[in-house]
Amino acid sequence: MIGKDFLQFSSFQTEEILYLLDEAIQLKKYQKQGKPHPFLSGIVLGMIFEKSSTRTRVSFEVGMLQLGGHAIFLSSKDIQLGRGESISDTAKVLSRYVDCLMIRTFSHQSIEEFAHHSTVPVINGLTDLQHPTQVLADLLTILEHKGKLAGLKLCYVGDGNNNMAHSLMEAAAKVGMDISIASPEGYMPNQEIIENAKEMAKQSGSKLMITNNPQLAMKNADVVVTDVWTSMGQEEEQEKRLEAFQSFQVNKELCQHAKSDFIFLHCLPAHRGEEVTAEIIDGPHSVVFDEAENRLHAQKAILKVLLS
Ligand code: CP
Ligand code: NVA
Numbered sequence: 001m002i003g004k005d006f007l008q009f010s011s012f013q014t015e016e017i018l019y020l021l022d023e024a025i026q027l028k029k030y031q032k033q034g035k036p037h038p039f040l041s042g043i044v045l046g047m048i049f050e051k052s053s054t055r056t057r058v059s060f061e062v063g064m065l066q067l068g069g070h071a072i073f074l075s076s077k078d079i080q081l082g083r084g085e086s087i088s089d090t091a092k093v094l095s096r097y098v099d100c101l102m103i104r105t106f107s108h109q110s111i112e113e114f115a116h117h118s119t120v121p122v123i124n125g126l127t128d129l130q131h132p133t134q135v136l137a138d139l140l141t142i143l144e145h146k147g148k149l150a151g152l153k154l155c156y157v158g159d160g161n162n163n164m165a166h167s168l169m170e171a172a173a174k175v176g177m178d179i180s181i182a183s184p185e186g187y188m189p190n191q192e193i194i195e196n197a198k199e200m201a202k203q204s205g206s207k208l209m210i211t212n213n214p215q216l217a218m219k220n221a222d223v224v225v226t227d228v229w230t231s232m233g234q235e236e237e238q239e240k241r242l243e244a245f246q247s248f249q250v251n252k253e254l255c256q257h258a259k260s261d262f263i264f265l266h267c268l269p270a271h272r273g274e275e276v277t278a279e280i281i282d283g284p285h286s287v288v289f290d291e292a293e294n295r296l297h298a299q300k301a302i303l304k305v306l307l308s
Pocket of ligand 2: 131162227231232267268269
């Protein structure tokens, strides 16, 4: 995987994803034992952010430091990209300075264009379509709490047409985890990603269900996931979305359809009282802070595998 871009799960083999998870477990052990692990000594990561971030920014920056390298935060407002310099020129120039680029942007096409012109690996730190670094951390969290991935059932309730739903669909299909997505009409996942995920699920022997019925989707779930109803960049639709998603809240009543030992995941930031109740996200089934921590370990694995 050296030199490869990390833009979406569909570009990776199942074995490669499992290898990244093994690396993440190893790196987490080193960090917990206080054992130095400078695999990326002298390596520099450039991080371009066109949207806000707490977890992604800090975990990448700390991760590079722990690996012996360095990260540079580049807000698109402060670099010439924000004043109209082209993606291709920016990618070509930055590739001459840094060893890897992480980008959080709006359109997925922009990151593909960036990767096309970059001569160093590009990591997707979130686009409107995909959030793969988050979902690798989610897989690590599920593996830690459930001891396996293949054969489990993950249920995602909420906005099916967002980055989290899409990356979860691809990742689940790759690792052989059943996935059900419950979303209101008008907020169903991207059709091309559905078709692709179905194909991948066929190969791994897992099932993919897309429905408007949250109770049905939740049946016997081992892992329950949701995300905000209004993603970054959709703020103008907030009122309309609040109404559309009313019956898609993850609450105690809905979770009664899941297995009794289900775990709850949310990439955060969360809106208590909207997509999830405080009772669930702050309750005994929730592993959201393990999940947030695992961003660090999962991303260090990506960086190590792509760059060393
Ligand atoms: N989950 C996630 O990507 O968080 P940030 O937006 O804070 O980076
Ligand atoms: N779907 C959310 C994820 C935030 C980490 C968004 O794009 O805003």
